[in-house]
Each structure stands twice: as C-alpha cells, then as structure tokens.
Amino acid sequence: MSVPVEPSSVDPSRNGSVPATEPAGDTGILRPHAEDAFAAELAALAARDDRPRPARWRLSPWAVATYLLGGTLPDGTVITPKYVGPRRIVEVAVTTLATDRALLLLGVPGTAKTWVSEHLAAAVSGDSTLLVQGTAGTPEEAIRYGWNYARLLAHGPSRDALVPSPVMRAMAEGATARVEELTRIPADVQDSLITILSEKTLPIPELGEEVQAVRGFNLIATANDRDRGVNELSSALRRRFNTVVLPLPETPEAEVEIVSRRVGQIGRSLDLPAVPDGVDEIRRVVTVFRELRDGVTADGRTKLKSPSGTLSTAEAISVVTNGLALAAHFGDGVLRAGDVAAGLLGAVVRDPAADRVIWQEYLETVVRERDGWTDFYRACREVTA
Numbered sequence: 558m559s560v561p562v563e564p565s566s567v568d569p570s571r572n573g574s575v576p577a578t579e580p581a582g583d584t585g586i587l588r589p590h591a592e593d594a595f596a597a598e599l600a601a602l603a604a605r606d607d608r609p610r611p612a613r614w615r616l617s618p619w620a621v622a623t624y625l626l627g628g629t630l631p632d633g634t635v636i637t638p639k640y641v642g643p644r645r646i647v648e649v650a651v652t653t654l655a656t657d658r659a660l661l662l663l664g665v666p667g668t669a670k671t672w673v674s675e676h677l678a679a680a681v682s683g684d685s686t687l688l689v690q691g692t693a694g695t696p697e698e699a700i701r702y703g704w705n706y707a708r709l710l711a712h713g714p715s716r717d718a719l720v721p722s723p724v725m726r727a728m729a730e731g732a733t734a735r736v737e738e739l740t741r742i743p744a745d746v747q748d749s750l751i752t753i754l755s756e757k758t759l760p761i762p763e764l765g766e767e768v769q770a771v772r773g774f775n776l777i778a779t780a781n782d783r784d785r786g787v788n789e790l791s792s793a794l795r796r797r798f799n800t801v802v803l804p805l806p807e808t809p810e811a812e813v814e815i816v817s818r819r820v821g822q823i824g825r826s827l828d829l830p831a832v833p834d835g836v837d838e839i840r841r842v843v844t845v846f847r848e849l850r851d852g853v854t855a856d857g858r859t860k861l862k863s864p865s866g867t868l869s870t871a872e873a874i875s876v877v878t879n880g881l882a883l884a885a886h887f888g889d890g891v892l893r894a895g896d897v898a899a900g901l902l903g904a905v906v907r908d909p910a911a912d913r914v915i916w917q918e919y920l921e922t923v924v925r926e927r928d929g930w931t932d933f934y935r936a937c938r939e940v941t942a
C-alpha cells in the first residue's frame with residue numbers, strides 16, 4: 558500500500574536547489590512504488606499547490622503535470638522529470654483523468670507507457686498499486702470481483718466472501734485504477750469494462766447490490782501497438798477512452814538524457830558503484846539504436862536494414878545498465894565500449910540468422926568507418942565473431 562502523503566511532512570527548512578528525490582531511508586525494497594520513491598517530491602508539490610484539485614485528487618492537474626515533467630518550485634525544491642517528451646502529451650493525459658473518459662496510453666514497446674501510468678496514478682491518487690495485469694488469460698474476476706471460496710461455502714454469498722478487484726476498489730475509493738496491456742485481454746473480458754466506464758457502476762447480481770464509483774475514480778490502460786493492434790478493442794470500449802500516443806524520443810539528445818537519468822536511478826537502487834564519464838558510451842549506444850531503428854544513418858547518407866527487435870529506449874537502458882555492472886565489477890570503473898558490446902549484440906540480434914547479417918553489415922559499413930569509433934568497432938567485432 559502507499560503511504561499517505563501529508564503536506565505537513567514537508568521539511569519547511571528545505572530550500573535552495575535541493576532535489577527532493579531520494580527514497581526516504583533504505584527500506585530494502587528493490588523497487589519501491591512511485592508514490593513511495595518520490596514521496597518527498599509529491600509532498601513538496603502538495604504543500605505548494607494552491608490550484609483547484611478535482612475531487613479526491615492529491616494534486617491539481619498542473620501539479621501532476623509538473624511532477625511528471627519536472628520543474629523547480631518557487632522555494633527552490635527541484636522536481637525531477639519522470640517523463641521526457643512533449644509537454645502537451647502529458648497535459649492531455651492529465652486532463653483526461655479529470656473528465657469522465659478513461660485514458661488509453663498507446664505506443665510501441667518501451668515508450669514509457671507503464672512508467673507514465675504508474676506516475677500518473679501516484680500523483681493523482683497517491684496509490685499506483687490498483688493494477689490489473691492484462692494477459693491472454695486474464696479472467697473477468699480480475700476486473701470485476703472474485704470470491705473467497707472458503708467463506709462462500711461456509712456462509713454463502715456476502716460482502717465478506719467477496720474479493721474485490723483493483724478496479725472495484727478504485728471505484729469505491731475514488732482512486733485511479735490501472736489496466737496493463739489492455740489489448741491482450743480477451744474481448745469478452747475487456748467488455749466487462751464497458752459498464753464500469755460508461756455507467757460508473759459494477760453490479761454484483763449474487764448479492765443484489767452494486768458498487769457505484771465515487772468521484773475521483775478513473776482508469777488508465779496501456780496497450781502496445783506492436784503486439785496486437787488497438788483495433789482489437791471493440792469500438793464500444795474504444796469510445797470510452799481518450800487515446801494518447803507516446804512517441805519514441807524525438808532527438809538523440811532527449812534519448813541520451815532519458816537513458817542517462819534512468820540508468821543513474823537504477824544503478825543507485827542496485828548499489829552499483831557510480832561510474833562517471835559514461836555519457837560517451839551512452840551516446841554511442843543511443844546512436845546505434847536510433848540508426849538501426851530508423852533504417853538510415855544519423856547523417857542521412859546511408860540506408861540501413863532494420864533488425865527484427867524493437868530497439869526501444871527501454872532496451873538501451875538495460876544495455877547500459879548491464880554495461881555499468883560489468884565496468885564496476887570487472888572493468889576499471891569507467892564505462893567502455895567493451896562493456897556495452899555484448900548487451901548491444903543481444904539487443905540487436907534477436908533472430909540469429911537475418912539479424913546477424915544486418916548487424917555485421919552495419920558494423921563493416923558504418924561503425925568501422927566512423928571517426929573515433931575504432932575501440933567500439935573492435936569491441937563489437939570481438940563479441941560478434
């Protein structure tokens with residue numbers, strides 16, 4: 558569960574450019590929920606937020622957008638950017654949550670759909686855990702409610718025997734529910750969301766009752782448009798959503814910033830020794846990813862074949878994180894080409910036949926000729942051979 562954030566918990570002595578970002582104390586938790594990891598930032602925002610808040614929102618829409626995009630509060634508290642991308646996208650997503658339409662975050666893999674959904678729920682409701690993970694086997698109970706069979710058999714159907722789904726709890730509490738990978742859920746199960754989203758009620762015929770959503774309830778779904786298209790959503794359900802498409806990072810600089818920032822955070826949570834000066838290697842990884850993804854070199858001169866993998870920002874983050882671990886434990890503490898080469902190969906060559914040819918061609922025609930990339934070329938050759 559999330560920890561309720563009271564504005565009074567803000568340290569009034571906090572001023573200057575103090576980032577309010579580090580998790581409070583070491584709880585030993587490998588990956589704290591967003592509302593816990595960024596509790597200090599959320600509290601600082603809540604304390605200074607004098608704009609109108611929709612019913613049961615912890616923050617105003619403006620403050621939620623600031624939490625996601627980052628900024629500096631008048632007293633100097635730094636809010637770190639969580640999402641790097643067009644401001645308008647975040648503003649539309651946040652405002653949607655204040656309307657009677659649900660929010661569908663759509664995009665290719667690794668464009669931060671899950672990440673944005675978690676942070677939105679944390680900022681709006683202070684709780685990102687009301688989550689249904691969509692799979693091909695998600696049953697209707699995961700969206701509506703189930704039963705505790707021991708109690709059901711002993712006492713018959715009653716509220717006591719009912720096991721509410723995260724969506725039902727969000728309705729009762731006026732909070733934000735999350736559904737991950739909506740389009741992977743079978744169509745008939747998806748359709749159980751229609752009544753919830755249009756009538757804002759969840760009938761329990763066994764008890765002759767219903768749960769009516771209280772103000773503040775809304776739902777964020779994510780869907781991957783590489784998996785199975787959004788076309789798989791019935792049009793009745795699609796009309797209940799505002800769709801926001803999350804793009805791949807527009808510029809190489811933005812992508813380098815995202816990777817550096819996330820790698821830094823992940824490295825700290827894994828207790829990896831800090832590796833300075835990694836940015837040159839990060840820039841090369843991002844360049845390789847972008848060129849192969851776009852099918853053309855950065856200067857626009859050479860056309861390339863794209864491999865079958867998605868080569869998303871998320872994958873660049875894991876290639877660099879692995880590289881950092883190698884550099885820290887087996888290298889000289891500086892991230893070098895040799896530390897990222899193996900990870901890079903693994904990310905690019907998914908299909909051992911076709912992708913390997915594409916990769917080798919890229920190495921020989923582009924990487925080999927590039928000024929200052931000799932070490933990188935050698936390291937990649939070494940693991941490819």
Ligand SMILES: Nc1ncnc2c1ncn2[C@@H]1O[C@H](COP(=O)(O)OP(=O)(O)OP(=O)(O)O)[C@@H](O)[C@H]1O
Nearest residue numbers: 639640641642666667668669670671672781870871
């Ligand atoms: N524009 C961005 N701004 C900030 N972080 C980003 C951005 N793009 C990707 N990331 C990072 O990439 C990682 C993966 O993102 P996430 O898992 O949310 O992707 P996803 O879109 O849900 O992918 P999938 O479709 O595979 O579920 C996160 O750690 C996130 O921080």
Ligand SMILES: [Mg+2]
Nearest residue numbers: 670671672779
């Ligand atoms: Mg996801």
